Amino acid sequence: MRVDAILFDKDGTLFDFGATWEGWAESFLLRATGGDRPRAARIGQHIGFDLQARRFEPGSIVIAGTPDEVTERLLPHFPDRGFDDILRMLNEEAENAPQAEAVPLLPLLGRLRDLGLRLGVATNDAEAPALVHLEAAGVRGYFDFIAGCDSGHGAKPQPGQLLAFAERIGLAPDRIVMVGDSTHDLIAGRSAGMQTVAVLTGLAEAAVLAPYADAVLPDIGHLPAWLAG
Known part of the structure; x- marks a missing residue:
């Protein structure tokens, strides 16, 4: 089927999940607990993060959850802090x-744009950190659309962000491929009527993603060959 646009998840897709977010989790937990490492480790277990090993569990809420959902999970462990305070720290970190x-990313996204493809990002991260990350990588300008969980379109696995991208660029959803590393991404893609491609640069294994994907690729670098095929 023809593809005229690609919508990317951010974490685990454009960016390697573990290499990015393991450091974030450690920094947040230590900051929030005032450097109390044993307490930080106990709280980390409740969001599926092993502080000692610096590793997320495959079912961690951080992988596909929104900052609001992570905050809700953390809130009972910080009785002296409010929801907004924890959320602010999460987003700052x-x-x-x-x-x-x-x-x-620069050569790949440039190649995709040269093919005439429209590009977008739909993430369950908040919009402000997403813009910072894409700007730091020097690729923000390659995207016609960037949406976070707080951009007004909802969050995955609901299809709101994806349908907003289709509307923004004036294409039918079936001409767009949603690329992601989690079932949330792929379920949202299927719900929106898009083609779906899974990548293995997150924490989910191929066997978990395959039932929801038209293709499973090692990483987004394999997209040009998949498109040509």
Whole structure:
């Protein structure tokens, strides 16, 4: 089927999930607990993060959840802090998290644009950190559309962000491919009527993603060959 546009998830797709967010989780937990590492480790378990190993569990809420959802999970463990305070810290640490590109983004995105494709980003991260991350990578200008969970279109696995992208660029959803590393991304793509491609630069294994994907690729660097095929 013809593809005229690609909508990317951000974390685990454009950027390697573990290399980026393991450091973020450690920084946030230590900041929020005033450097109390044993307490930070206990709280980390409730969001599926092993502080000692610096590793997320495959079912961690951080992988596909929104900052609001992560905050709700954390709130009972910080009785001296309010929801807005925790959310602010999460987003501040997210903006400062060093991003590790899944593949070199500039040449890949340039190649996709040269093919005449429209490009977008739909993330369950907040919009402000997403813009910071894309700007830092020097690729913000390649995208016609960038939406976070707080941009007014809802969050994945609901299809609101995806349908907003289709409307923005004036294309039928079936001419767009949603590319992501989680079932949230792929379920949203299917719900929107888009083609779906899974990548393995997040924490989910191919067997988990395959039932929701038209193709499973090692990373987004394989997209040009998939499109040509």
